[in-house]
Amino acid sequence: MTLKQKIRAGRTVPPACYYLCMQTLREVIEDARGKRIAIGHFNISDSYQFRAVKEAAKACAMPAIVGVSEGEREALGVHEAVALVMAARAEGLNLFLNADHTHTIDKIKEAIDAGFDSVIIDASHLPFDQNMALTREAVAYARACGRDVLVEGELGMIGSGSEVLDAPPADIDKDFTDPQQAAQFARETGIDLIAPAVGNMHGVLRSGAQQKLDAKRVEEIAQSTGLPIVLHGGSGSPDEDFVAVAKAGAAEIHISTDLRVAYRKGIEQGLQQFPDEVAPYKYIAPGEQAVEKLVEKFIKLFGGI
Ligand SMILES: [Zn+2]
Secondary structure: OOHHHHHHHOOOOOOHHHHHOOOOHHHHHHHHHHHOOOEEEEEOOOHHHHHHHHHHHHHHOOOEEEEEOHHHHHHHOHHHHHHHHHHHHHOOOOEEEEEEEEOOHHHHHHHHHHOOOEEEEOOOOOOHHHHHHHHHHHHHHHHOOOOOOEEEEEEOOOOOOOOEEOOOOOOOOOOOOOHHHHHHHHHHHOOOEEEEOOOOOOOEEOOOOOOOOOHHHHHHHHHHHOOOEEEOOOOOOOHHHHHHHHHHOEEEEEEOHHHHHHHHHHHHHHHHHOOOOOOHHHHHHHHHHHHHHHHHHHHHHHHOO
């Protein structure tokens, strides 16, 4: 079915951004999986960070996913996020929008109705059966919306905050996600992507200690589920581990905390550099540049460029 046929078959009129994209996110993820590379997912909460991701994707001539969690959506605006991505697509960029870590069906519906390309129903803190029930509900809504919206489910605890931490959160999974349980989860929910615990963790450690990623476990889960793996909490893992997990089946890698740290440091430099400046775009510019540089590094690393 062509994109136009898919749209015609839909019950709702999709937002303009859907028409403008060069490929669908599903095609981009499948393509990455075939090439054993990963697409970068970068969190933003304002238009400066957005532009940094956009310019980096443009410079690398690669697709990228812009992520906004519930908190980031509240800061930026759900429709504002869609409008920014739509503007980039109008320039011919393959930029996609993901509703990162969404905890309720109402927020899933809000993001899908607004035109997001993908959503993550994050019910990994709930017992297995309840996680499956909530995830199934998200999948049902996405399938009925009239567009091809990808749904990602989460299995395994990897902490929740994109922050600088003194110690790993007490509730993270030390045993990592079980491939057989992941297979059941995938089969019974109908999700398109799965986010497991494989040594990854949200946030970074103040000590600078890095989190080793278990590429073998990624491969086992990719095989048992037949799904592309999404690696969350990428900040704070070694570069060679990213390459290994992408080869093993991680088609999407999330980076947030590293970008937040770089943005803040850049703005601090900007304030020092221009102590009397009140135009935000002048003292924020070094923050934006720092984010752009880092996003470019990750896009190249994940994309094997
Ligand atoms: Zn995450």
